Amino acid sequence: MIGGGLGGWERGEWTDDTQMALCIAEEAATGHLDPRAVAGRFLDWYRSGPADVGAQTGAVLSRASAPGDVAPAAERYFSNNPHNSAGNGSLMRTAPVALACLGDDDALVGRAMEIAALTHADPVAGEACAIWCVAIDRAVRHGTGVLEGVREGTALLPAARRAYWGERIDEAVAGPPSSFAPNTFVVRAFQAALAAILHTPVPAEMPCRHLQAALQCAVSIGNDTDTVAAIAGAWLEQGGEPAPCPLNGPCSCTAGPAIRAGTSSAWPC
Numbered sequence: 001m002i003g004g005g006l007g008g009w010e011r012g013e014w015t016d017d018t019q020m021a022l023c024i025a026e027e028a029a030t031g032h033l034d035p036r037a038v039a040g041r042f043l044d045w046y047r048s049g050p051a052d053v054g055a056q057t058g059a060v061l062s063r064a065s066a067p068g069d070v071a072p073a074a075e076r077y078f079s080n081n082p083h084n085s086a087g088n089g090s091l092m093r094t095a096p097v098a099l100a101c102l103g104d105d106d107a108l109v110g111r112a113m114e115i116a117a118l119t120h121a122d123p124v125a126g127e128a129c130a131i132w133c134v135a136i137d138r139a140v141r142h143g144t145g146v147l148e149g150v151r152e153g154t155a156l157l158p159a160a161r162r163a164y165w166g167e168r169i170d171e172a173v174a175g176p177p178s179s180f181a182p183n184t185f186v187v188r189a190f191q192a193a194l195a196a197i198l199h200t201p202v203p204a205e206m207p208c209r210h211l212q213a214a215l216q217c218a219v220s221i222g223n224d225t226d227t228v229a230a231i232a233g234a235w236l237e238q239g240g241e242p243a244p245c246p247l248n249g250p251c252s253c254t255a256g257p258a259i260r261a262g263t264s265s266a267w268p269c
């Protein structure tokens with residue numbers, strides 16, 4: 001992270017994806033992941049004047065004066081923009097929900113949807129978050145590959161929504177990753193991140209570099225690059241095996257078990 005870019009970022013500074021994820025993580029660290037308290041942290045963050053705020057997130061938070069106003073503001077935004085209320089800003093920050101709810105499918109799905117809906121009331125945004133949280137949960141607890149994980153997440157959705165998500169996942173399996181741009185729509189961002197993981201082969205000599213390679217693939221897809229990388233990275237940090245070695249030091253891993261990332265076919269990104 002060399003700094004610069006569209007936001008004039010400092011070296012090592014992270015963008016809104018991580019900033020909002022930290023709001024959730026810090027609330028989870030209290031031992032009780034209360035959505036209204038998360039809304040309060042979102043408001044505090046927004047009022048701190050961050051360099052980058054997603055358009056939909058900013059529109060919602062600017063219309064809320066107290067934590068209890070946030071979700072209703074998102075509902076009004078959805079009512080007023082029924083075909084343009086499913087940005088990727090909920091999925092980009094959802095990973096700490098998974099870590100706070102490990103092993104509890106009802107909580108995984110319920111909290112993911114509730115916290116998504118604080119700013120993104122379109123149900124498809126909550127569905128994407130729920131599926132991704134289940135995939136992270138399965139990777140953490142069972143070492144499950146990302147493809148199996150998202151399919152397990154889809155199985156927990158209402159029956160009427162499973163075919164839609166099954167088709168979107170199949171599209172990501174078919175690839176190539178580069179086909180998932182633009183990706184500001186939450187479903188396209190989900191597909192871009194999933195495709196980047198699935199279609200980045202595990203380096204034979206240095207399997208610990210899969211995270212790096214998959215993130216480079218995610219970024220190279222283009223459009224909302226930090227967000228697609230944040231989504232992919234949230235799974236890769238938990239699902240990669242072996243763990244990534246430090247990028248600036250010698251690789252100390254041995255060619256251990258391959259990363260259970262799914263398919264190994266390589267697409268040019």
Ligand SMILES: [Mg+2]
Pocket residue numbers: 017224225226227228
């Ligand atoms: Mg972004």
